[in-house]
């Protein structure tokens with residue numbers, strides 16, 4: 307049977323674009339369909355704009371630091387529209403690069419939605435039908451909003467980059483990556499931020515001490531974090547709400563009617579499980595993401611989907627239908643851009659280079675761009691001690707630059723070490739640039755370095771990261 311293409315990729319995000327380009331470089335005839343903007347979540351409404359907002363928000367503290375370091379600076383206001391317009395110009399530029407890379411690789415681009423008709427056929431929203439020897443689904447995921455009265459009044463991370471104006475106050479719901487990162491970003495940009503997390507501590511799944519320090523740091527910087535708290539009900543604020551009626555007694559002193567500082571008249575009235583009622587300008591739901599598998603024709607092609615809507619794949623990213631593969635967030639394995647890119651490379655290696663390559667999901671370093679920032683690789687202390695006897699090396703201190711500037715922020719450096727093999731099983735850093743540090747420490751951990759090998763490396767002085775090679779005694783064993 308002859309096909310129109312050797313590979314048809316559905317989705318132009320980090321994973322899909324990489325797979326298309328690298329497959330085309332092998333001489334394969336490749337097409338890619340994207341219904342929205344080239345670049346996907348990471349480039350258009352995720353990692354990239356988020357990181358630029360992290361940079362923008364960091365300036366607030368830098369003004370104070372600069373004064374402490376002898377500079378004569380005046381703090382000005384943050385102009386959201388000025389930043390947002392520049393941000394979108396940058397995203398347009400990046401999208402253009404992605405598109406040109408595909409075109410330069412001779413990948414045929416379809417600016418259309420695609421759905422599967424059968425294991426070798428896709429139908430585009432233009433009505434066109436195309437066949438391919440292999441189909442790769444890389445459609446990513448999207449934010450989910452919990453079902454509750456008034457939830458439609460809230461926004462998600464998709465909308466945050468498009469706002470006409472910065473809210474004066476915001477309630478962020480969730481305690482994961484996105485909620486905690488945006489709490490810091492918006493707080494830094496001068497928004498009055500309240501965060502509700504339903505559990506006992508934010509960033510579930512990360513090392514407990516690291517989570518604790520991040521939460522403490524966020525609070526110290528001004529985020530009003532409420533743990534064990536959720537929304538019961540929300541609705542558009544009425545005039546009566548704004549007069550202070552319909553308000554339960556607020557928890558904090560000094561806010562007699564429970565109106566969040568600076569709330570505007572078109573605010574959102576929120577009733578919480580902690581008994582408070584408040585009016586916020588915005589409510590941001592960062593309550594997880596779900597794979598984009600709806601209306602993709604997976605049933606028609608016979609592709610199996612799991613309980614959370616994720617496409618079920620094997621270690622080669624192959625579905626139960628041999629001609630259909632899936633990579634990235636749509637498979638709900640590890641929702642990280644570099645992982646989707648690895649999966650894309652392994653897919654091309656397996657299918658187009660005849661070299662079956664499973665994806666290695668073990669020991670993935672990652673960073674949470676909270677303020678303070680968290681970098682992590684490997685096992686948390688809690689995970690490791692359930693598996694084997696361990697030693698914990700840990701230090702927390704005020705870094706030189708913050709101490710000089712009179713800031714209270716502390717840093718955490720932590721190694722979890724196997725007592726038997728001496729291998730560093732986990733490394734957890736809470737500090738400025740923790741993401742940069744963990745990328746490098748991650749190489750050693752991935753190579754299976756022992757604590758003694760860390761220690762043999764001479765310290766780089768004076769740095770924060772030198773503590774990773776100078777911790778002599780374990781703080782505890784377990």
Ligand code: NDP
Nearest residue numbers: 452480481482483484485505510592593594595641673674
């Ligand atoms: P997460 O799964 O990390 O967090 C979702 C949060 O919402 C959790 O705290 C969860 O609570 C809470 N939640 C879920 N349902 C409800 C509900 N009904 N009511 C109240 N709270 C609820 O998802 P995110 O959306 O933050 O991020 C998605 C993924 O994107 C991450 O897992 C990560 O892989 C990726 N990402 C990575 C980044 C990075 O690398 N820096 C940055 C941003 C995203 P509970 O813990 O109790 O389940």
